[in-house]
Amino acid sequence: MTATVSSTVLLSPAERAAIGKNARARASRSSHGFLEAGPERFDPVEVIERQSATRVPELVPIRYGRMLESPFRFYRGAAAIMAADLGAAPDTGLRVQLCGDAHLLNFRLLASPERHLVFDINDFDETLPGPFEWDVKRLATSFAIAGRANGFSLKEQNTIVRTCVRAYRKRMRDLAGMRTLDIWYAQDDVERLRALLASSMDKKTRRRTTRATEQARTRTHLQAFAKLTRSTSEGRRIAADPPLITPLRDLLADAADNQQEKELQTVLEEYTLTLPSERRHLLHHFRLVDMARKVVGVGSVGTRCWILLLLGRDDGDPLLLQAKEAQESVLAAQTGADRFDNQGRRVVTGQRLIQTTSDIFLGWTHVVGIDGHERDFYVRQLRDWKGIVHPETMDPGLLGLFARLCGASLARAHARSGDPIAIAAYLGSGDRFDQALTGYAQSYADRNEQDFEALAAAVRSGRVTAESL
Template sequence: MTRTALLDLLSQGADAEQGGPGAPDHGGDGEAPAASRVEAFTLLAQRRAAGEMVLLPRLLTGSERRIHVRQTIREDHQTRIATHDEEAREKFDKLAASPFSFFRGTALLFYRDMAGEDPWMPTVLSAGDVHPDNFGVVPNRDDVPVFGIDDYDEAAYAPFTWDLKRGATGFMVAAESEGAKGEARQRSTAEAFVRGYADAMRAYAADATEAFDEMRRDNAPPLIAALLDHAVRGSRAAYLTSKYLDDTGRRFAPSKKIVPVSSRLAEFQELVDRYVAENEIEVPPRADGMRVKDVAVRKGQGTASLGLARYYLLIGGADEKGTDDLLLEVKQARRSALAGLVPPSDISPDDHEDHADPSVGGDDPDGGASARHGARIAHAQRVAMVNGGVFYGSVQHDGDSYLVRERSWYRDSVDLTGLSGQGWHDYARVCGRVLANLHARSDEAGRVDHDVEPEILAAMAPLDLFVEDVVEFAAEAADRVRTDHATYRRDHAHGAFSKVDRVYR
């Protein structure tokens, strides 16, 4: 496939989708339909996975690459741009702030550069968006703080190398952008991440401890033990009153980021009751029957998900004074950035919730009546933490799919800007271990039906060559991130993301 053929395929994909099932059209009467290249990239991924020698967008340069980046970001945010969402504009500003912010918020761009890659590699449950800021302190089922992956919005079944490549790239970009580290330190940090993964996978293959392994205060390395200690300073009551509640302690206090909508109590009580029943939630005594005391719209949260609907629910605890109330987050879910791009695997298509409607773009939150994006995310969390938080689940609301989870009062993450050179190595190695645990559990609680650890170890052999390949990939990808970010900043300054691409007659 030549460069011209690649550009032809992608431009034909935009034309072919117009009028098709689920094709996004956010314009008014008589307005040209919004362009989408989802089907074109699905075809590209299938052809590459089948062994065809096809070019990928990562080989584009100059103005062709700049236009591809612009089109992908517009397409990934079609709904939010077309509805003039204020948080979408905030997100575009955030992407311009640094290469790492740009990397965090452009997963679709990253994975379109990998379409159909590594079809021969073992399939696992992939976290989907591995980078240094998506690890942190989270609650387990017993409300004990543990260290793990804290974001599964992009989770999908994919070759295990996809998480490693995005994670290694994320550590390289962050080490420079957040840690001001040079090229040698960036590379050695990425290598530490991959070797931490390999060491843990070797241990799981030998002693099969992945099913009950979790990183707690008593078994964590010093860096993570210090983070866990920092996370539990204070109390649930102090956290709620200082950040969210009014003087009565029974309602949300309005702020720039918290907009109380107390008039919707009945609506969200019905939603919570349905969520508990549909997800078979074993409500602990501390939740006091899941009574909704107040509701608020949460603004300005996250990077990739800015502009998607998000609610906070204050759930009454057992103490009548409200000192042990808990916070539930109800977050609109959308199609995974990996959907349609991963090579085919033995996992049944029915097991891919995003498979239902491949013509729908990433920013269409519901993806049609059969979409179950929230269920996909909740499934990933349950696989990742067999003893995970009790409140993870999903629910449909107003035609959209939502993830439901507890916002723990001790949720915390590593301050990347404060890491020493050795600290970057230590942290990367720990994150590699945590990722290996998720992948190893793919055949325990996930949908992989065979022992995956020996396959992964065989696929990584010889290990030194495998590590070098992943680090080289990450170095090239990090260079693309820097170049793409520079052109994005120029486009953003010109107002390029105030409109969507449309197909005109």
């Protein structure tokens, strides 16, 4: 089953705009500023524990440890908590393919297949169709939390959040006036970003932006290869860094050795069938030589993730793939979405809908493990020109510029699968929605801090165990 969003191709632009304006009766723009705080709210720690129940047990304490480093790190790992909160509130009914976890660190510079740098969303583990404003709320709140972490004043935080939401609204309005194919081809490449921000950047900011793009181009698969592997008597192999990176050879300690290796071979073999024929041809020029389990991210810690080292003509011709377990989206219970035949396919389908250019090795697979459990995976290159921002180093002006980029990029992503005319009509030309989400972001940042403290209390009481690395 593939992810779809309702089509409006048989309606005129005026009829589509009317749908957007009529959605205000279902959920007014001002209503998004309110956050219900009733006594019946769920236990946030229980939500996290339910997720942990399906993960690698020895890695779960690392997840909790990472989430307790700061309220922002907690927020990154708490997509399921926010999804439950979003699902309890009225929504517009204007559906798009959601990222599902649209916080600011999931926007970055990426390499297109044509070897151009583009700015886009990077993480799609939770992608599903749903109300457009859910992504906007998660993104806006992430900027409020980041601003707090940096010690910005309330006025500075609110300005940054409004900048983000206003950029989303204005870009959606622009997209609503574009031809369908022009929307699909729209891309935020580096040159467009520089032109977009030229009037807003001082010399210092321009230098930082130039340096960031240069650094992104150095974050190649060859850099990852040099960092993550070492020369051995058997050739190039993945270097151990337990528990964060543990080669398969170090995990195998019993009679299940061969079966575990066969399972991972199956992951690779079945995955190749989901690639276009020319990509399969390219992949067949490489041979698999090593595998390792990798601990990734914050919210994903404990899911099964493998690095696959493949070599071409010699030890200097590498390809690093990442096979990551795909579980049911945290949004599934809130959207009433039908079950997918493969959660890896859900991720890949959503990514291709949202991103302008996706990794050429993006695919999915399914495997029955040695424990009898069926698991889905999606596969992509481990690293390819990825530029990662560091919001903790940004002043209010620079974080505001980044908020502007993220808001505009999210609108472009939503317009590919949703109806930009209806969404733009709902948002309108005024700032009512911007102001509402500024209030929401602050209210949810408060709630996030409360949930952060709840997890800390659970660790202190011994209910859960956290491990810091």
